[in-house]
Amino acid sequence: MRNLVKFSLVFCFIVIVLGAFTRLTDAGLGCPDWPGCYGFLSVPHSEARQTVAVEAFPDAPLDTQKAWHEMIHRYAAGTLGFLVLAIAVVAIRRKLQASQSSKPMKLPIILLVLICFQAALGMWTVTMMLQPVIVMLHLLGGFATFSLLYLLYQRENDFRIPGGDLNLRKLRGLAALALVVVVGQIALGGWVAANYAAVACTELPICEGPWLSRFDLAGAFSLPKAATYEFGVHSYAERMTMHVLHRLGAIVTTLVVGYLLYKLWHTARSNQFRTHTFIITLLLIVQLTLGVSNVVFSLPLAVAVAHNAVGALLLISLVGLNYNLSRKA
Numbered sequence: 001m002r003n004l005v006k007f008s009l010v011f012c013f014i015v016i017v018l019g020a021f022t023r024l025t026d027a028g029l030g031c032p033d034w035p036g037c038y039g040f041l042s043v044p045h046s047e048a049r050q051t052v053a054v055e056a057f058p059d060a061p062l063d064t065q066k067a068w069h070e071m072i073h074r075y076a077a078g079t080l081g082f083l084v085l086a087i088a089v090v091a092i093r094r095k096l097q098a099s100q101s102s103k104p105m106k107l108p109i110i111l112l113v114l115i116c117f118q119a120a121l122g123m124w125t126v127t128m129m130l131q132p133v134i135v136m137l138h139l140l141g142g143f144a145t146f147s148l149l150y151l152l153y154q155r156e157n158d159f160r161i162p163g164g165d166l167n168l169r170k171l172r173g174l175a176a177l178a179l180v181v182v183v184g185q186i187a188l189g190g191w192v193a194a195n196y197a198a199v200a201c202t203e204l205p206i207c208e209g210p211w212l213s214r215f216d217l218a219g220a221f222s223l224p225k226a227a228t229y230e231f232g233v234h235s236y237a238e239r240m241t242m243h244v245l246h247r248l249g250a251i252v253t254t255l256v257v258g259y260l261l262y263k264l265w266h267t268a269r270s271n272q273f274r275t276h277t278f279i280i281t282l283l284l285i286v287q288l289t290l291g292v293s294n295v296v297f298s299l300p301l302a303v304a305v306a307h308n309a310v311g312a313l314l315l316i317s318l319v320g321l322n323y324n325l326s327r328k329a
């Protein structure tokens with residue numbers, strides 16, 4: 001079971017990266033239907049199939065490269081769905097065979113429900129023409145799946161960190177706050193990305209021009225009606241506001257997580273927690289550097305994908321920290 005969960009965890013990370021790559025190569029609508037592609041199980045390649053595709057979807061010209069990006073993400077996500085199903089089956093069978101087993105069963109079932117919901121969000125992403133709320137929820141759902149798989153991996157571990165470090169336990173509230181702040185910052189990042197607001201501000205540290213006088217909070221979270229949301233539908237001021245909020249969020253995140261890391265470093269006695277502190281510090285610095293590089297170099301594909309990937313790693317590192325601080329001695 002541990003190996004299955006470990007494999008699924010790594011696989012989930014790959015699915016997240018493929019998802020970011022799909023969105024950033026503007027391939028989210030590479031296949032206009034779901035779950036197939038132009039009515040086929042794979043991208044139509046033969047002339048005969050392409051003729052059928054053009055007739056069936058006259059408003060969505062076929063771009064085979066974009067269609068492949070989309071389909072590879074779908075195949076990988078589908079495989080992850082089967083992996084999570086296998087985890088749930090093993091967990092239920094294990095519980096039926098040894099009802100006293102302390103190994104988790106509810107968590108694998110929650111994961112299975114979550115992955116089904118993720119599949120539905122993936123479908124709505126296409127059928128609702130990249131509606132930003134759906135795109136952002138799909139990102140958050142992917143990160144939640146990754147976090148729960150990591151939690152399950154930890155819980156399947158027989159090794160127990162010597163608990164009872166009362167000094168560290170005092171930091172549980174702060175660690176929980178840092179987790180909430182990071183989730184909020186990820187959601188803001190998802191909103192910026194889903195609304196194509198990445199290049200709305202090109203200067204550091206906050207934004208160029210009189211950004212405060214253009215600030216439009218209600219507009220930034222409004223959802224104008226549109227036939228398609230590809231490339232965004234919000235005005236410049238609204239996109240600028242989304243972008244500025246994500247930058248201010250980065251400052252708050254740095255302060256809260258930084259304070260937690262400072263307290264952890266000075267309180268932790270075990271090497272385990274010191275290593276954990278070091279890893280989170282490293283991830284935070286890399287994430288901030290990637291965020292700034294997104295702005296300075298106008299969203300290069302590799303940097304934007306890496307900003308998504310490191311965001312996911314930062315999140316699970318905080319999930320792991322919260323779990324280790326809270327579990328019983």
Ligand code: HEM
Pocket residue numbers: 020024139182185186187188189190192193194196197198199246247250253254284287288290291292294295304307308311314
């Ligand atoms: C700890 C701090 C940060 C976290 C956790 C974080 C997280 C995220 C996440 C999860 C996304 C969505 C990525 C996607 O959908 O592919 C995002 C997008 C973005 N972030 Fe950050 N971010 C942080 C700091 C920053 C900073 C400091 C900047 C710039 C100064 C920045 C600039 C951006 C930009 C421009 C986008 C849009 C990228 C796109 O369209 O793909 N971020 N962020």
